[in-house]
Amino acid sequence: MLISVEQIPSEEGLHLAGTLAATGNLGRDHELSLPGPIAFSVRLRRQEDRVELDGWLHTVARVNCSRCLEQAPRTVEREFQICSRPQEAMPSERAVELDVRDLDVDYYPGDSLDLSAILVEQVLLDLPMKLLCSEECRGLCPRCGANRNRHDCECDPVGDPRLAPLGGLRDRA
Ligand SMILES: [Zn+2]
Ligand SMILES: [Zn+2]
Incomplete structure (x- = not known):
């Protein structure tokens, strides 16, 4: 205008x-x-x-x-x-x-x-x-990218993603 x-x-x-x-x-x-x-x-x-x-x-x-x-x-x-x-x-x-x-x-x-x-x-x-x-x-999950306002993902919210492979080993033991 x-x-x-x-x-x-x-x-x-x-x-x-x-x-x-x-x-x-x-x-x-x-x-x-x-x-x-x-x-x-x-x-x-x-x-x-x-x-x-x-x-x-x-x-x-x-x-x-x-x-x-x-x-x-x-x-x-x-x-x-x-x-x-x-x-x-x-x-x-x-x-x-x-x-x-x-x-x-x-x-x-x-x-x-x-x-x-x-x-x-x-x-x-x-x-x-x-x-x-x-x-x-609640933002996005830093690991899987899920919108945490919509649904909770399965990721550990406090876990350090660099330690995830170790966690996997522990679970199998
Ligand atoms: Zn938002
Ligand atoms: Zn996630």
Whole structure:
């Protein structure tokens, strides 16, 4: 969803609300997909080519659990405040400019903002590095790879796999 920066009224701003479909896999550090739409409400204010966005979003993401690797739904509810500036204004690495009001600064290419990209980025920012399907997730068995949330395998949970051949010998004796 592209919003032409010039068409944002600089006096009263622009208020947008609705739902937006962000389809496909959005893998970054973890596999992530957004099966449903992102519900949002955002107010845009413009000062020349600088746009401030202030809003909230709500969606359900599907992410891979770090322990058992199964996909699990995760509700994302987030409020955000971003300042978006033209890409030409992006500071060089040497002169990192800090926004005086300490807003998240984002840069738009050309002359329009891609609201879908901004919302997806906010969903990604809301996710922690390590995601679990539940705090009680028992993960995968390190020996046979069985998902221990679903069934208990026959493996010895405390045994060192390097000693398994010795255990076999003992059983036969
Ligand atoms: Zn899990
Ligand atoms: Zn096992």
